[in-house]
Amino acid sequence: xxxxxxxxxxxxxxxxxxxxxxxxxxxxxxxxxxxxxxxxxxxxxxxxxxxxxxxxxxxxxxxxxxxxxxxxxxxxxxxxxxxxxxxxxxxxxxxxxxxxxxxxxxxxxxxxxxxxxxxxxxxxxxxxxxxxxxxxxxxxxxxxxxxxxxxxxxxxxxxxxxxxxxxxxxxxxxxxxxxxxxxxxxxxxxxxxxxxxxxxxxxxxxxx
Amino acid sequence: xxxxxxxxxxxxxxxxxxxxxxxxxxxxxxxxxxxxxxxxxxxxxxxxxxxxxxxxxxxxxxxxxxxxxxxxxxxxxxxxxxxxxxxxxxxxxxxxxxxxxxxxxxxxxxxxxxxxxxxxxxxxxxxxxxxxxxxxxxxxxxxxxxxxxxxxxxxxxxxxxxxxxxxxxxxxxxxxxxxxxxxxxxxxxxxxxxxxxxxxx
Numbered sequence: 001x002x003x004x005x006x007x008x009x010x011x012x013x014x015x016x017x018x019x020x021x022x023x024x025x026x027x028x029x030x031x032x033x034x035x036x037x038x039x040x041x042x043x044x045x046x047x048x049x050x051x052x053x054x055x056x057x058x059x060x061x062x063x064x065x066x067x068x069x070x071x072x073x074x075x076x077x078x079x080x081x082x083x084x085x086x087x088x089x090x091x092x093x094x095x096x097x098x099x100x101x102x103x104x105x106x107x108x109x110x111x112x113x114x115x116x117x118x119x120x121x122x123x124x125x126x127x128x129x130x131x132x133x134x135x136x137x138x139x140x141x142x143x144x145x146x147x148x149x150x151x152x153x154x155x156x157x158x159x160x161x162x163x164x165x166x167x168x169x170x171x172x173x174x175x176x177x178x179x180x181x182x183x184x185x186x187x188x189x190x191x192x193x194x195x196x197x198x199x200x201x202x203x204x205x206x207x208x
Numbered sequence: 209x210x211x212x213x214x215x216x217x218x219x220x221x222x223x224x225x226x227x228x229x230x231x232x233x234x235x236x237x238x239x240x241x242x243x244x245x246x247x248x249x250x251x252x253x254x255x256x257x258x259x260x261x262x263x264x265x266x267x268x269x270x271x272x273x274x275x276x277x278x279x280x281x282x283x284x285x286x287x288x289x290x291x292x293x294x295x296x297x298x299x300x301x302x303x304x305x306x307x308x309x310x311x312x313x314x315x316x317x318x319x320x321x322x323x324x325x326x327x328x329x330x331x332x333x334x335x336x337x338x339x340x341x342x343x344x345x346x347x348x349x350x351x352x353x354x355x356x357x358x359x360x361x362x363x364x365x366x367x368x369x370x371x372x373x374x375x376x377x378x379x380x381x382x383x384x385x386x387x388x389x390x391x392x393x394x395x396x397x398x399x400x401x402x403x404x405x406x407x408x409x
Contacts, residue, residue, distance in 0.1 A: 030326070030366070033366070034326070034368050037239075037242050037243060038239070040238075040239070040242055041235060041239050044234075044235045044238050044239065045235055048230045048234055048235065048238075049229060049230065052228075052229065052230045052234075053224065053227045053229075056227055056228060057227065065228075066230060066231060066234070069230060069234070070234065070237060070238050070241070073238045074238065074241055074242065074245075077242050077245070078245075081356075082356060084356060084358060086358070141219075142219075142222065142223060142226060145219050145220065145223060146223055146226070149220070149223070160220060163217070164216075164217040164220035164221055165220050165221065165223055165224045165227070166224070167221060167224075192214060192216050192217065195216060195220075196216060
């Protein structure tokens with residue numbers, strides 16, 4: 001009955017450990033519901049990396065991300081009586097995290113642009129000469145990808161963050177975003193295409 | 209989970225490693241704020257907390273109900289807490305099951321006979337807007353213990369109950385609904401009767 005995959009990189013051989021982890025998680029949730037708040041620590045420790053990473057990539061700000069990730073866990077704690085034990089806690093907390101990030105972006109009116117590939121920022125990368133050191137090249141390339149990702153609209157960013165950064169399954173994404181798998185697959189393909197052209201825009205000076 | 213050959217996806221995967229992590233204080237800060245929150249369910253619940261972390265024996269019963277339309281199904285699941293968290297896995301018993309659950313096994317109540325148990329109250333009421341349970345354990349307030357709706361139309365809530373005999377009744381959209389196949393019944397003093405769940409003993 002337990003899912004064979006937790007958030008993050010998990011191979012099929014890990015499924016037994018995953019089932020055990022899911023059991024432990026379930027026990028922790030039941031304990032919290034019964035009044036043992038300390039049991040919530042287990043859930044915080046287990047999911048803070050993923051929750052924080054998703055929020056960080058959606059809101060582009062380390063300070064905000066840390067704060068929002070904390071809020072996500074507090075919201076989860078408050079709403080825990082509504083958690084259905086047949087669900088995955090990870091999907092549930094990710095959903096809270098994504099929604100919090102969206103609210104945050106909306107309230108700050110900076111949802112779609114932020115650090116963008118548009119204009120100014122692109123110039124940073126344009127005309128860049130090849131670095132003599134391959135590690136530096138890779139690091140530079142990574143910064144470009146990062147920058148390009150940040151330039152995408154939120155709807156594209158969220159699917160890429162969940163699918164390609166956090167490597168979640170479409171099933172999990174469906175649980176988190178509440179959209180049909182087919183629609184999510186299409187969105188991922190389109191988002192990658194957009195990302196590709198954003199990367200090209202950012203690197204065109206060096207590439208051509 | 210077909211592998212994704214897109215190289216761009218792999219590149220994004222590598223970004224994960226460069227994503228900043230939470231500060232070392234993160235967990236403590238969350239837990240501090242949680243500790244500062246007002247207790248939602250004081251009293252009985254917190255005493256049981258540690259014991260809820262142990263493995264449990266499960267007794268499960270499904271029985272048809274008739275009061276909430278034709279599709280109603282009442283169910284009560286009793287999780288007995290084991291005294292020692294070692295050894296045997298949880299066992300499950302299903303009796304008189306008209307739906308889904310097929311297996312039947314002997315109920316096992318390990319651990320101390322007076323151990324507190326988690327009781328799952330469940331009612332299949334797909335058409336209902338609101339379901340709650342009221343009983344001795346919550347002062348018979350119909351609004352304090354709502355059940356959560358599951359996608360299949362079953363409403364459930366889990367409550368820790370100490371040993372004894374507890375009267376209860378479901379409240380479906382404001383109407384009191386008796387569990388038709390409870391452990392027993394007790395006159396409610398208003399010409400009707402309440403269901404009883406017996407724990408321990």
